[in-house]
Amino acid sequence: MVDAINLALKQEMKRDKNVILLGEDVGKEGGVFRVTAGLQKLYGKDRVYDTPLSENGIVGTSIGMAVRGLRPVAEIQFSGFVYPAFQQIVSHASRIRNRSRGRFNCPLVIRMPYSGGIRALEHHSESMESLFMHIPGLKVVIPSNPYDAKGLLTSAIRDDDPVIFMEPKRVYRAIKNEVPEDDYTIPIGKAKVVKEGNNVTIIAYGAMLREAQKAIDAVEKENVSCELIDLRTIKPMDNETIFNSVKKTGRCVIVHEGPRTGGVGAEIIARINDHMLLELEAPVERVTGFDTVFPYFQNENHYLPEEHRIVNAIKKVVEF
Template sequence: MAELSMIEAIRLALDRALRDDPEVIIFGEDVGIDGGVFRATDGLIQRHGASRVRDTPLSETVIAGVSIGAAAQGLRPVAEIQFMGFIYSAIDQLANHAARLRNRTRGRLSCPMVLRAPFGGGIKAPEHHSESMEAMLAHIPGLRVVIPSSPARAYGLLLAAIQNPDPVVFLEPKRLYRAFSEPVEDDGKALPLDTAFTLRAGGDVTLITWGACCKEVLEAANQLSSEGVEAEVIDLATLKPYDRAAVHTSVEKTGRCVIVHEAPMTGGFGAEVAADLANNRLTSLLAPVRRVTGYDTVTPYSRLENHFFPDVARIMSAARETMEFA
């Protein structure tokens, strides 16, 4: 079993999908000859040919629109948007067509497409290359939003997204692309969508997160343990629809919750989770739900970037506040 980084695991999953299903096609800006801006598709055009791995013009609207048309006619397109900050011109196609196709045709047509996009900061890129606007996509009925946090989960969740009969936006936290490696078996097995992963068990406070922030949250949980606080870490993985049962079960056990995400606080997806807990598990809570997030600003340039992200100290401080609440 090979030790792979997340970018290598994504490439392996794409290669596997192309091998296993002749209806899978890949396209996007520079995904063919150059292998993608982060090399996620490196070598795939050589192995599978230009009819299945295609370069496109610089038009996100075209990329999304062609994906929808191809999916409606029985193919399984996996399209790439180079950076999440370029996705806005594709929102028209996603919201008005991809997400509505099954409903509009009363089930006659489906839209089994995947739109991949690197997202988030951490690589010292300009602001349009560092967006974390997952809540905007999760607000669109009919779209699934999936975010891996490790190489093995990236492999299994991407295969599941490709096999899914409805549109999936697959957001890849770019600062985890080459952050670490772990064993990934190329067994073709998909992980379940809509299912949260418990990364660490604990009984004192629930830490909920997704994507790149899993790294800092796990570090905070381990440091809290030295203070006698055992934190349970939940990686949502799928934001839309997210695993409410897993969140409820954990909060019923701990009575306390801190939600961590890189995106700005106002309107962030953490607010949806907090509102759900207030509506459905209020009597289980021993303290107010805390949120540790990015700030309500454009993602800053590289010299200030690290000050923008939730860090271990901020996460630990929020957890301590919940523990001290009486």
């Protein structure tokens, strides 16, 4: 996935000279995960900036650039360090188009690695995507694999509104698939049916796709046919794909690693409740992280949703 994101950045920077990168250690070092490796060398120091260590400064100045017609792609080194930048994201980036009645807009991408499972320090593993989902004016995109990461990031850079782009660092180097050199985009706001099935709908995104797939492989041996949806974007959310699937299966399990309360799963359940309640054969199940601080890594495997918990949830809704 690292290479796919790097390729998207490289191609978009070539296509549009207004695309610039900034962040901590993104230039000479190429980022702590090497996502931006080689780009400063290729495009120069006036396209790729190593900034002072200041998340709010990075996002705030990016906003000023974006309203002046640049397309900054800002990197926050870890999503757990984005909170100082909330001031600028919540109070400005998300509101500029509305506040100015469209006179100004903010074509800004804020990339940040999120998710656990890599035995990291505190603040380096959390999944707080639902905080962004709650903010009007943002789009929140979370790819699950390299192919999607390239297509979605390309769309995000070309988008005229601010996009939070959360990269599951657990799959940065874990999943390999063919990523075409061609210029392609994947639309923001559309989910993907990864696999069709009839008995139960599994909804996941980011690093949880792989865990969901493992669970599906296990239950399908017992003849439970699963439909797997990769949300790809959590804001705006693709109701249509979710509803069509749930209408077919009547059963649904949502998997995410962020905390349970007020999470993406809660939102999906609310939407199903609004529109699809009578189509359901069983209550919707959520397999999520807990309302605890993301633990130091000795305990992280207990926190993260994994095959056994997902299998359990699938069986619960199927046997209801």
